[in-house]
Amino acid sequence: MSHSRRSFLTNASLLAAGNLLGFRPFGMLNALAQTSSDYKALVCIFMFGGNDANNMLIPFDTTGYNNYATIRGPIALAQNTLLPLTPAPNFALHPSLPEVQSLFNSGNLAFLANVGTLLQPTTRAQYQANSIVPPSNLFSHPDQQLEWQNQLDSSAGSTGWAGRIADKMNTQYNPGALVPMIASISGDTLFCNGTGTSPVSVGSGGPGTPSCSDQSYCSSRQTTAQQFANMSSGVSLIQEDNAITNNAFTYNTVLAGALNAATPLTTVFPTTTPFGAQLAEVAKLINVRAALGVKRQIFFVGAGNFDTHAAQLATQATLLAEVSPALLAFYQALQEMNLANQVTAFTCSDFARTFQPNSADGTDHAWGSHHIILGGAVKGGQIYGTFPTLALGGPDDVASNGRWIPSTSSAQYAATLAQWFGLATTDLPYVLPYIGNFSSNNLGFLG
Amino acid sequence: MRRSSILAPVIVVLALMISSCALTPPGSTGPGPGAFTISPSTANVRAGGTQQFTPSLTTATFTWSVNGVMGGTAATGTIDATGNYTAPSTLPSPNTVTIEATETTKKSATGSSAVTLWNPIPQISSVSPPQVTVGAFTLTISGTNFVSGATVAFGGGTLTVTSVSSTQIIATGTATAAQAGFSVPLQVTNPNPGSSSSNSISAQVIGAAAVSATAAARFLDQTSFGPTATTISHVEQIGLQAALTEQFNQPTTQFSEPPSPDTAVCGFTNWRCTQSEFLNVAVWGNDQFRQRVAMALSEIFVAPIEQDNAMPFYLNTLAGDAFTNYRTIMQDAALSPAMGDYLNMVNSGKPPTGQIANENFGRENMQLFTLGVNLLNSDGSLQTDGSGNPIPTYTELQVEAFARAYTGWTFANPDGSSPSSFNYTHNWLHFMVPVENQHDTTSKILLNGTTLSAGQSAEQDLKGALDNIFAHPNVGPFVCRQLIQHLVSGDPSPAYVARVAAVFANNGSGVRGDMKSVLTAIIMDPEARAGDAQTGDQADMSPAVDGGHLREPLLWTMNLLRGLNAAQTPATSYLYVNFMSGTLTSVGEAPIDQSSVFNYFPPSYVIPQTTLNAPEFSLENTGSVIPRMSLADKIIHNEDSAPVIDLSATSVIGQQASNPAQLVDYLGMLFMHSQMPSDMRTALIDTITAIPATDLQGRAEVAVFLVVTSSQYKIMH
Structure with missing residues (x-):
């Protein structure tokens, strides 16, 4: 069993930082790190449950819309409620996405159509004839969530593609950093775990040290707690929990110190929703990048409850209305930090949902979906990829319920993001083992 | 005496004629002028007891006598002018008396009743000493109505009675080692006539420890919401098997229905009151193992409905079913209104043209509650095909078939009956009911080629579908492994899973899915018990099994409150709404608050950069460790709305x-x-x-x- 989770702690300065009383003065770190303007960040926004993208990005021309409305029946959105896309007039957006509409129209946001887990290019004929290897356990939430995150042939793979990016880039870009390259604001996720690197997890309430009502004993209490966390045990789980505890002491002290010393951002986030609060926390952490000594960062945030098997219209409208204003606020915060061109946010989700509705005015698990890419570096106002033929039993359908076979692989999506982030092309196969099966490793939406 | 003994049969005959010959003209064969009866004509009256006698004539006045003595005597009992007889406190010999009424104006007109006097019912008020040690002992039992010849039952045996007065019995006996640690019931039985037994009162038997404090505490960590000083001592005394049996026999603590509609007590939804009550049940309930298993089941059959009063019925169903059969649990969960609502089986109708049946329950029932996505060996490991790849358990077409099999169920009417069409008014208090015209009656091809033939009812299809799943060999290893993970160890050896799965397949009496047998197999398995015999340093440095699991935040919190002997409060005062619904979210796990059907953490979670399967570690990271410490600090210092420490x-x-x-x-x-x-x-x-x-x-x-x-x-x- 490996204990490389501890490897980050081999830096002596970090052990010192783990002591509540011993962390380094941040002024010095600021001076060191602020000399570099070479900063980039990726923000993965995971829409858990399977966003029904068939009702997010909708054909708007008469023929296209009528076909959509006929098949979607009771869950078709009325055409006059849709939000038009000026640069892409044949498509329109769900009415809960006005901020996304304006970001697209101003060129700072793009869509990637019909992207999903794939190990190789796949046609309907190949899928139905079983002549290709499909991703394992299609249509299963946890498997497809994990396969989006690990870009491997099954959910059993234990590292994520962001984690593997950190494996390749951390030493070069973040030498002497006080925290890992990757931060999750949405708990432990496979996406963030590398072979030799681990993420830091931050609650959307922000980092902090344990509260203590033991007054004059707090210092000795903490010393003994750290002593316990450094005792070795033959019980593997105690070893692992001690490693997490040690890292927690270290990172929380560093992060809380940096955040407390920073000038707060003035951008107002919609923090009444968990998702808005998470993006607000990401912005705060980006704001203290210099104090943390990082030039490359990857963040993971999540929004939930997209599993709309019933009452699709009302549920998705609420959920997208939480996402859209938070995305705009995040973009504005990046502008406030003069980082709009250096941070790219992108969405992922388990899968899309059946184009054919079910008898509960809902939709069921499907496959290829449409996704959002946001940032100043995005060549926005465009829909990338190939929009599927919206026909039951049509050329993009697995069978007859409108589960689209992706025309673009999530690996290609990831490769485009990773290369913009600075990953060497030669390292792509390590991060995305199946990228070589596809004709392009750069979809061109960033530049 | 002589007269009454002669007349008594005549009176009975006459009484029978009166009562049974309604068609006979009055006077033709009825009683003669002035004759009457007394009701009851015979009676059994306990010593000291009373009995009212009533003559059949209501127009006359009577005088009453006992054995011919007007008003009776102390020795035979007394009777007043209204016919109310009071038996003597000690029985006369013989123990029979005759009650006679004489019409005041016609001395010759009499009626009588034969009374048999019985011993009184004994009553125990206390036993001294309240505790006895294993071996010979003498007990003094205090109470009332004890009579000579009384016997004393102690557990399954009988004590030797050395003296009896009406208020005290002294008895000797022997407590066996098997009784150590138990509260043994004592009961006094008076002899005939009219033998009867007293209330039951318990004496605690103390003996040599059956198991070590370590074994007792480990067992309690696996089978309760945490050891306490009292329960450790109890299990030490009675041993593990007896403790399991004791827990199997505990009745279910019921979650109550919070006041409806939603009240200020609960906050914005009554669901929060049930979260509060979870603390009461977990920390102070007597059915610790049942509720612990129910918590595990609620993390497999995940159906948190955060509105109205949806949760009490669901939690009571899972707890009530915890020691039954897994097939029972499958069906009760499927038809629970909470599950129906959560995974959309409720009001899922047969799809019209252009639509499909809602697949939510059909898919997750197999994926999460019974089978898993891949075929398993009997030890829980993955089966693989010729290329080494896992083999899916079911196809998308089979998901669609099950989805159609589950159509046609709706919320019951308020009285539990079936509506004639889909009912969209929540009824959380009854299982769902079928609406046949909304059931898809086409045939369905299920697992292993089993077909549900066309034309079956919703109930027939549901049972057929669940039987089909229950018979699949994945169920045992899939479910047993998860139960082991919740109770004992996150990464059990394949051999451990196989041993338990074999019991799931057949409990030894040919029964598949028997929960008591499965749970006993999990807890008593050598792999679960291996640490019992180790010292602290052995268990830490060279554990007999390198296993165990992280206390999930909710369990850990309940563990603390039990271990620290938190002050008990009434469940329905709902004092912990803010603590259970609010504070616990800071550590990532409030009760019945999963964010999806995939529970708080997945059973398959592997700690990054290791091969350790440790589900609860999915919640353990550098962001969650500190809040847990802060919560401990608050609980210890009574700074939150948790129970007082x-x-x-x-x-x-x-x-x-x-x-x-x-x-x-x-x-x-x-x-x-x-x-x-x-x-x-x-x-x-x-x-x-x-x-x-x-x-x-x-x-x-x-x-x-x-x-x-x-x-x-x-x-x-």
């Missing part, structure tokens, strides 16, 4: 703080199975010793904090 200088724990080693060892017994590693023990004693002995509460608080927040405690192993 007493760590003052005069409390059980505080008192021991004058001796740091004693305090640490007590906490080690309470929280760490008396297996605290010696390096931890030494460091803790040093820290406590440095706190002034004048501040016993401070010592207790710091010591408890450091124990319960340590990884050494958080990992239950």
